[in-house]
Amino acid sequence: MRQLNCSMCILKSEAARKFSDSELSRMNQNCVEVDFKKNEIIFKQNALSSNIIYLQSGMVKLVIEGKQREQILRIKKAPCYLGLPTTMGDKINHYSAVAIVPTRACFIDINIFKELLKSNFEFSYEIMVELCKNELDQFHRCVNLVQKHIFGRLANSLIQFSEELFEDDEFDLPINRNEYADLVCTSRETVSRMLAELSEEKVIEINGKRIKILNKEMLNKIRENG
DNA sequence: GCATTAACCACAG
DNA sequence: CTGTGGTTAATGC
Numbered sequence: 001m002r003q004l005n006c007s008m009c010i011l012k013s014e015a016a017r018k019f020s021d022s023e024l025s026r027m028n029q030n031c032v033e034v035d036f037k038k039n040e041i042i043f044k045q046n047a048l049s050s051n052i053i054y055l056q057s058g059m060v061k062l063v064i065e066g067k068q069r070e071q072i073l074r075i076k077k078a079p080c081y082l083g084l085p086t087t088m089g090d091k092i093n094h095y096s097a098v099a100i101v102p103t104r105a106c107f108i109d110i111n112i113f114k115e116l117l118k119s120n121f122e123f124s125y126e127i128m129v130e131l132c133k134n135e136l137d138q139f140h141r142c143v144n145l146v147q148k149h150i151f152g153r154l155a156n157s158l159i160q161f162s163e164e165l166f167e168d169d170e171f172d173l174p175i176n177r178n179e180y181a182d183l184v185c186t187s188r189e190t191v192s193r194m195l196a197e198l199s200e201e202k203v204i205e206i207n208g209k210r211i212k213i214l215n216k217e218m219l220n221k222i223r224e225n226g
Numbered sequence: 227g228c229a230t231t232a233a234c235c236a237c238a239g
Numbered sequence: 240c241t242g243t244g245g246t247t248a249a250t251g252c
Contacts, residue, residue, distance in 0.1 A: 150232075176240065187233055192242055208241090230251080239241085 006031060006106075018122035030112040036099040038174075043083060045096040051107040053082040058103025059165065059174055063182070064095045072183040074141065075100070075174075077165050084131060100174040145185050152226020153184040154194050155219050158204065162213050170212040 006027045055078035062073040086093045117124045181188045198204045205212040
């Protein structure tokens with residue numbers, strides 16, 4: 001096992017900044033760091049869950065295998081925790097996490113994690129805040145998916161990629177058209193067509209996976225009205 | 227009815 | 240893996 005120094009990593013985690021020295025060393029001794037390539041599975045639906053994962057760098061998709069097709073629940077980027085609901089909520093994972101870019105993650109034993117939750121109120125509080133924010137995000141995502149037509153859903157996801165995930169008007173989509181379809185609940189063909197149409201309208205510029213947002217005001221309008 | 231939306235299928239780079 | 244065309248079912252006006 002690679003020797004870790006959690007204090008370095010913790011600079012990034014609001015929650016873990018609350019640790020005392022002894023808690024920190026306990027983390028150091030019960031934490032494993034792993035690198036994942038694109039498309040490698042970090043944890044799998046239906047497998048026993050015994051770890052909380054802290055994403056140091058990279059980006060993942062959380063997916064549930066439905067009967068017809070795969071459903072992407074959401075895309076998360078580092079730094080963040082993964083697997084809190086699925087590890088605390090049940091013995092097995094209810095969804096999978098898959099790296100969509102090269103990703104580095106820390107695996108924290110669930111029992112150690114629980115101990116820290118009990119012993120450190122500040123830490124617990126921050127974790128709770130993160131969980132609540134996630135729940136709110138999911139509620140909004142749910143309404144967005146159910147109440148909007150495809151252009152609205154697509155515009156919304158483009159804006160999220162741009163503003164929340166890449167923080168840039170220009171970015172490389174970390175997923176293919178099929179995955180994009182699973183993200184916005186449509187078919188792969190429709191994603192192709194709609195993106196092409198947005199490109200014709202000069203709202204975005206596309207070069208394969210490369211996307212540049214040209215007209216953000218228009219994209220916002222489409223998101224609101226779509 | 228007729229138009230629109232979007233899914234599914236097939237096929238070609 | 241993607242883009243496109245044809246076809247079709249559902250829904251709206």
